[in-house]
Every structure is written in C-alpha cells, then in structure tokens.
Amino acid sequence: MYDILVIGGGPAGLNAALYAKRKGANVAIIAKEIGGQVKDTSAVENYLGYSSISGEGLVKVFVDHVKALDVPIFDFSTVESIRVSEDSLVKEVILADGTVHKAKSLILATGSKPRKLGVPGEKEFFGKGVAYCAICDGPFFTDLDVIVAGGGNSAIEAAIDLSKIASKVTVVHRSQLRADKILIDQVEKLDNIEIHLETQIQEVVGEKLMKGVKVLDKSTGEVSIISGNGLFVEIGYLPNTEAFKGVIELNDRGEIIVDKYGQTNIKGIFAAGDSTDTPYKQIIISAADGAKCALSANEYINAL
Numbered sequence: 001m002y003d004i005l006v007i008g009g010g011p012a013g014l015n016a017a018l019y020a021k022r023k024g025a026n027v028a029i030i031a032k033e034i035g036g037q038v039k040d041t042s043a044v045e046n047y048l049g050y051s052s053i054s055g056e057g058l059v060k061v062f063v064d065h066v067k068a069l070d071v072p073i074f075d076f077s078t079v080e081s082i083r084v085s086e087d088s089l090v091k092e093v094i095l096a097d098g099t100v101h102k103a104k105s106l107i108l109a110t111g112s113k114p115r116k117l118g119v120p121g122e123k124e125f126f127g128k129g130v131a132y133c134a135i136c137d138g139p140f141f142t143d144l145d146v147i148v149a150g151g152g153n154s155a156i157e158a159a160i161d162l163s164k165i166a167s168k169v170t171v172v173h174r175s176q177l178r179a180d181k182i183l184i185d186q187v188e189k190l191d192n193i194e195i196h197l198e199t200q201i202q203e204v205v206g207e208k209l210m211k212g213v214k215v216l217d218k219s220t221g222e223v224s225i226i227s228g229n230g231l232f233v234e235i236g237y238l239p240n241t242e243a244f245k246g247v248i249e250l251n252d253r254g255e256i257i258v259d260k261y262g263q264t265n266i267k268g269i270f271a272a273g274d275s276t277d278t279p280y281k282q283i284i285i286s287a288a289d290g291a292k293c294a295l296s297a298n299e300y301i302n303a304l
Contacts, residue, residue: 001102002026004297005093007079008109008240010036011283012273012290014062016107019294021069025301028072030079030093030101035059036111037274038283040127041136047283058283074101079243082106088267089304104304105268105297108248108256109290110240112274112281117149117233121204125231129210134158134232135282143167147213147228149201151175155234156183162232163190170226171195172215196226204231239275251277262293268300 004020006013009031020027038044041055050058066073078096085091093101114132116122122130131137134148138161146166148159151173160183162169169192176197177184187193196215203214205225212227239254249257249265256271258264258278264271272289274281 001090001104002028003103003301004105004107004294005030005091005101005103006107006109006290007031007082007093008036008107008111008273008275009034009073009075010109010111010273010286011038011062012111012286012293013107013109014066014290015287016109016272016290016294016297017071018066018069019291020107020297021066021071023294023298025294025298028074028101029066030074030077030095032076032078034063034073034075037113037132041133043140044136044283045139046135079110081243082247082269084247084266084269091269104301105270107262107290107293107297108241108244108264108269108271108275109273109286109293110243110275111286112237112239114233114237115235117201117235119201119203121206121210122233125204125206125210128208129206129229130204130231130233132233134161134234137230137232138162138165141166141230144229145170145227146230146232147172147226148232148234149173149213150234150236151177151179151197152234152236153179153183154236155179156187158232158234159193160186160190163193166230167192169193170228172199172201172213172226173197174200174218237274237281241275253277261296262289263296268297270296 003025004027006029038055039059083092142165145168156179198218200216255277262270270293272293273286
C-alpha cells in the first residue's frame with residue numbers, strides 16, 4: 001500500500017513524485033514511458049533555467065533528480081484501469097499484465113498525444129521539418145517558409161505566432177476555418193500568411209529534410225506542391241485517459257476535469273498536466289500542476 005501512486009512519467013508525473021517524496025510520502029511512479037512528449041522535442045528553449053536544452057536532456061535532468069530521492073519507477077507498465085473501494089480510501093491500479101498496485105491517493109499524469117495527419121512522409125520527416133508544437137519548435141524556422149495544417153483555434157494561433165518569426169506562413173485546411181472570428185480577423189491583417197481552404201494534404205515530400213507538402217484542391221481536383229521548410233500539424237491533441245473512463249469524470253474532449261487543487265470527481269484522486277482540462281499545454285505548466293497535485297494529495301492523506 002503506497003501513500004501516493006503517480007501514473008505517468010512526463011514532467012507532471014515526475015515533479016509530482018518529487019514533491020510527494022519530499023513531503024515524506026511513500027510514493028512510486030507507474031509509466032508506460034518516461035519523458036512523455038518532451039523526449040520527442042528536438043530542443044527546449046522556454047523552460048526557466050535553460051536557454052536551450054534537448055528534450056532528452058531535460059528529461060534526463062528530471063529523472064536523475066527523482067531517482068536521487070529513491071523513488072521507485074515502474075517503467076514500461078501499461079495501466080489497464082483503476083478501481084476505487086466503496087469508502088474511497090483504497091485506490092487500485094490494474095496493469096495490463098494483471099499486476100495490481102494499491103494506494104491511498106492517485107495522481108493521474110498520463111499526458112496526451114498529438115493528432116497525426118496519417119499521410120506518407122509525416123513519420124519519416126518528424127524532426128526534419130515536421131513538428132507538432134509551434135511554441136516549442138517555431139524559433140528553429142526563423143526567416144524560413146512554414147506550413148500549418150489545421151483550421152481551428154490552435155492552428156490559427158500557431159500561424160499568428162509563426163508569422164512573427166517565419167518569412168511566410170501557409171495555412172492548409174481540408175475544409176473551412178473553424179477558428180474564432182477574432183483570430184481569423186487577426187490573420188487577415190497579416191501580409192505573410194496565406195490560407196488554402198478545401199485543401200487536403202496528401203504527402204510530406206523532401207529528401208534529407210522536408211521541402212513541402214503535396215496537396216489536393218478539393219474544389220478543382222488539382223494536385224500540387226506547396227513548398228515549405230517546416231510543417232506544423234495543429235489539428236488537436238488526444239488525452240491519454242482511456243484507462244480512467246467510467247471512473248473519472250471527463251469532458252467532451254476526453255480530458256480529466258479538475259478543480260483548482262487538481263482534484264478530480266473522486267476524493268484522493270488528482271490529475272495534472274496535458275491529460276486534464278487545464279489550459280495551455282506547456283512543460284513548465286505541467287510540472288507546476290504535478291507539484292500542486294502532490295501537495296493536495298499530501299493534505300488529503302494527512303486528513304485521513
């Protein structure tokens with residue numbers, strides 16, 4: 001029986017374990033993989049204390065800090081589901097191999113994964129032009145031509161942000177824009193943003209690095225190449241919350257609903273990071289969420 005079990009090995013989960021351990025809790029981490037999306041980021045330049053560090057490098061710093069406190073990490077462990085006793089005092093985490101871990105409190109920090117276009121070349125050119133975070137990777141494309149895939153708020157916000165550093169931004173969307181009018185109005189005022197609607201991306205093309213995307217104009221049937229040094233896929237994220245359905249309250253996007261303390265609908269179960277309905281999915285915000293949840297979980301346990 002642990003005091004606190006942290007599910008997830010990204011910034012939120014690692015920092016939650018760090019804070020919980022420092023509070024004297026008997027804590028462990030259960031994670032399918034350590035690092036989350038951070039380890040797939042080529043470079044991080046917006047985390048306080050590091051002017052620039054690779055995603056893998058930042059994850060190593062996090063993990064080394066947690067391991068220095070002798071926090072057990074059950075890596076490569078897939079959580080199948082969770083159960084809660086009738087009195088809510090005992091939480092069980094059931095792994096895919098049938099193993100069951102028990103705790104007084106849980107911190108869910110399973111993160112999310114970006115929606116993929118699912119076209120040829122997308123996987124091959126990931127990190128070689130294809131990216132999923134304009135805030136994270138945008139500065140690497142200063143004074144270059146970039147393409148943004150998507151037509152919602154996240155895509156248009158990305159285009160606006162990229163327009164400040166890129167030479168040209170081309171927005172490509174398979175239907176009509178779904179972004180808020182205020183964002184669309186901003187885009188229309190920017191001279192270096194071009195928009196292609198009713199346009200389907202069919203393939204990412206290039207050699208060692210991507211050089212553009214092959215697109216289909218759905219209104220004319222014409223196939224052409226839009227040149228670009230980078231492609232930012234901004235079509236949303238999918239929270240990793242499948243294991244919690246039916247137990248934890250989720251919103252219509254599948255995100256875990258939390259209050260200002262990180263508390264879910266079940267007492268003693270908290271959630272942090274990208275898997276929650278907290279806005280602004282950023283490394284530093286996820287890490288802070290983890291700390292908050294650990295402090296909340298500690299108060300919950302002290303009150304038992």
